[in-house]
Amino acid sequence: xxxxxxxxxxxxxxxxxxxxxxxxxxxxxxxxxxxxxxxxxxxxxxxxxxxxxxxxxxxxxxxxxxxxxxxxxxxxxxxxxxxxxxxxxxxxxxxxxxxxxxxxxxxxxxxxxxxxxxxxxxxxxxxxxxxxxxxxxxxxxxxxxxxxxxxxxxxxxxxxxxxxxxxxxxxxxxxxxxxxxxxxxxxxxxxxxxxxxxxxxxxxxxxxxxxxxxxxxxxxxxxxxxxxxxxxxxxxxxxxxxxxxxxxxxxxxxxxxxxxxxxxxxxxxxxxxxxxxxxxxxxxxxxxxxxxxxxxxxxxxxxxxxxxxxxxxxxxxxxxxxxxxxxxxxxxxxxxxxxxxxxxxxxxxxxxxxxxxxxxxxxxxxxxxxxxxxxxxxxxxxxxxxxxxxxxxxxxxxxxxxxxxxxxxxxxxxxxxxxxxxxxxxxxxxxxxxxxxxxxxxxxxxxxxxxxxxxxxxxxxxxxxxxxxxxxxxxxxxxxxxxxxxxxxxxxxxxxxxxxxxxxxxxxxxxxxxxxxxxxxxxxxxxxxxxxxxxxxxxxxxxxxxxxxxxxxxxxxxxxxxxxxxxxxxxxxxxxxxxxxxxxxxxxxxxxxxxxxxxxxxxxxxxxxxxxxx
Numbered sequence: 332x333x334x335x336x337x338x339x340x341x342x343x344x345x346x347x348x349x350x351x352x353x354x355x356x357x358x359x360x361x362x363x364x365x366x367x368x369x370x371x372x373x374x375x376x377x378x379x380x381x382x383x384x385x386x387x388x389x390x391x392x393x394x395x396x397x398x399x400x401x402x403x404x405x406x407x408x409x410x411x412x413x414x415x416x417x418x419x420x421x422x423x424x425x426x427x428x429x430x431x432x433x434x435x436x437x438x439x440x441x442x443x444x445x446x447x448x449x450x451x452x453x454x455x456x457x458x459x460x461x462x463x464x465x466x467x468x469x470x471x472x473x474x475x476x477x478x479x480x481x482x483x484x485x486x487x488x489x490x491x492x493x494x495x496x497x498x499x500x501x502x503x504x505x506x507x508x509x510x511x512x513x514x515x516x517x518x519x520x521x522x523x524x525x526x527x528x529x530x531x532x533x534x535x536x537x538x539x540x541x542x543x544x545x546x547x548x549x550x551x552x553x554x555x556x557x558x559x560x561x562x563x564x565x566x567x568x569x570x571x572x573x574x575x576x577x578x579x580x581x582x583x584x585x586x587x588x589x590x591x592x593x594x595x596x597x598x599x600x601x602x603x604x605x606x607x608x609x610x611x612x613x614x615x616x617x618x619x620x621x622x623x624x625x626x627x628x629x630x631x632x633x634x635x636x637x638x639x640x641x642x643x644x645x646x647x648x649x650x651x652x653x654x655x656x657x658x659x660x661x662x663x664x665x666x667x668x669x670x671x672x673x674x675x676x677x678x679x680x681x682x683x684x685x686x687x688x689x690x691x692x693x694x695x696x697x698x699x700x701x702x703x704x705x706x707x708x709x710x711x712x713x714x715x716x717x718x719x720x721x722x723x724x725x726x727x728x729x730x731x732x733x734x735x736x737x738x739x740x741x742x743x744x745x746x747x748x749x750x751x752x753x754x755x756x757x758x759x760x761x762x763x764x765x766x767x768x769x770x771x772x773x774x775x776x777x778x779x780x781x782x783x784x785x786x787x788x789x790x791x792x793x794x795x796x797x798x799x800x801x802x803x804x805x806x807x808x809x810x811x812x813x814x815x816x817x818x819x820x821x822x823x824x825x826x827x828x829x830x831x832x833x834x835x836x837x838x839x840x841x842x843x844x845x846x847x848x849x850x851x852x853x854x855x856x857x858x859x860x861x862x863x864x865x866x867x868x869x870x871x872x873x874x875x876x877x878x879x880x881x882x883x884x885x886x887x888x889x890x891x892x893x894x895x896x897x898x899x900x901x902x903x904x905x906x907x908x909x910x911x912x913x914x915x916x917x918x919x920x921x922x923x924x925x926x927x928x929x930x931x932x933x934x935x936x937x938x939x940x941x942x943x944x945x
Contacts, residue, residue: 457721458621468511475628480713490581495574498588499530523580567690568683584671589719608673614714638756660709664794665698692737704783740768802846807934848891
């Protein structure tokens with residue numbers, strides 16, 4: 332009834348705001364799913380995170396327009412728990428799942444009030460907290476190890492272990508389940524302590540209630556639980572350093588708080604680090620579903636990254652396959668984030684780079700430092716850890732901003748002349764980027780002190796799958812002088828029909844022109860199989876198309892173009908130009924025809940490494 336008392340015009344405004352937010356959510360979900368399907372990589376769905384925040388923003392605006400004052404939730408954070416009255420019922424979880432197929436099991440067996448509570452918790456945390464709060468802390472999960480792992484034996488004497496759990500506004504039931512799994516599945520003689528690091532959480536249940544929980548654990552279990560609290564937000568890397576500084580065991584395992592370790596997880600880690608104190612190891616991740624909390628076994632893969640320094644799963648090295656031992660450690664170019672290492676070695680190596688803000692890229696930074704400065708990274712197939720992957724990150728408006736900033740910091744410290752590839756992948760100008768990646772003088776001094784190898788050595792010896800492209804002439808958004816508000820766009824996938832669309836900053840409008848004449852359109856892949864997955868602008872005889880570069884070369888299609896800034900785009904074989912024409916009652920469309928000297932401009936000018944020094 333409140334809605335009607337506020338007046339019909341305000342109701343209409345509220346409806347339009349909510350409709351716009353939900354349409355935007357659908358758009359971003361679609362883009363994210365396409366991203367995952369195309370790249371087949373493990374990377375954070377930034378578009379979806381933005382969409383959730385846009386949805387929240389729309390909810391807050393709706394509530395403001397209705398004249399309602401926000402209330403403080405039981406977690407003390409009204410922004411993440413908006414009371415948007417009758418509007419909320421229109422996004423009931425069951426209806427949401429039926430419409431967008433995101434949460435297929437949502438709402439089954441729950442009352443309307445429970446559904447609304449579950450949905451609010453989901454928006455706040457990014458996973459099904461309503462279900463988590465009902466699951467036992469000591470629940471059983473499937474043993475996902477290969478049967479041959481069960482036949483392995485380990486030394487009777489192994490190093491001691493400190494487990495560090497990092498969190499910020501995590502659900503308390505998630506943290507308790509992580510602690511319980513570690514206590515239950517780690518031999519008591521090995522587990523010296525569990526260190527919790529709270530990076531300035533705001534939720535009320537993570538204050539006095541968590542303190543009481545830790546007291547109970549310390550009374551009932553021989554392992555020592557320590558809680559370290561930051562008085563301001565310091566980010567993932569610094570939180571891990573706080574835990575590392577408090578650790579006293581021989582080996583530290585640095586984990587997220589939204590995990591459940593599996594049986595026998597610790598022994599392979601401790602035995603391998605005892606054999607070689609310079610190795611940094613990672614368990615194999617399994618996925619805990621954000622909706623159902625079912626554990627899904629993931630196949631073994633190497634951990635790598637793209638030129639944006641986003642995490643990716645890579646193929647298993649042939650050298651490991653040739654060993655014929657599925658229990659053997661597997662060399663990996665990088666870690667995903669969860670790691671274990673000899674505590675003293677990790678400290679001597681410089682711990683985590685505290686200059687990395689929030690999260691993102693810190694795993695790649697550490698990986699490069701380990702490999703280039705005398706260590707090695709391995710994945711242990713017989714150590715398995717379940718990891719709860721959030722549906723969305725609820726605590727940052729646009730994580731892409733910080734990921735980009737952190738990526739540039741890593742590039743400037745560790746990647747020498749190849750740092751340009753990071754700038755290209757993120758569509759950032761090579762000079763005067765305007766991005767402050769912090770003071771890197773101390774980290775460069777550390778590199779000098781440790782006598783670390785070059786990034787060129789790393790590419791050739793550790794990660795040859797990652798391929799630099801040395802002949803990108805120019806890159807970025809491409810515009811025609813007839814209309815500066817629209818840009819060349821990859822278009823909808825599948826189909827990949829290039830089009831002109833209103834300019835934005837998503838990867839669909841990333842254009843790269845090579846000295847050899849190709850136009851790469853869309854994400855810059857730049858891996859060993861680059862031509863297998865990179866799309867090239869093509870004159871196929873009719874309309875302009877996008878073809879997989881490798882297929883276009885095999886079929887002798889026309890993918891080579893002449894272009895200079897401020898001039899036409901002309902195919903070298905057909906002599907036709909890429910131009911735009913405006914339909915009488917529609918948008919601009921791309922055409923290939925006899926050249927009329929239309930002018931094209933691209934956003935950034937690149938440079939080749941042949942004339943560039945390290």
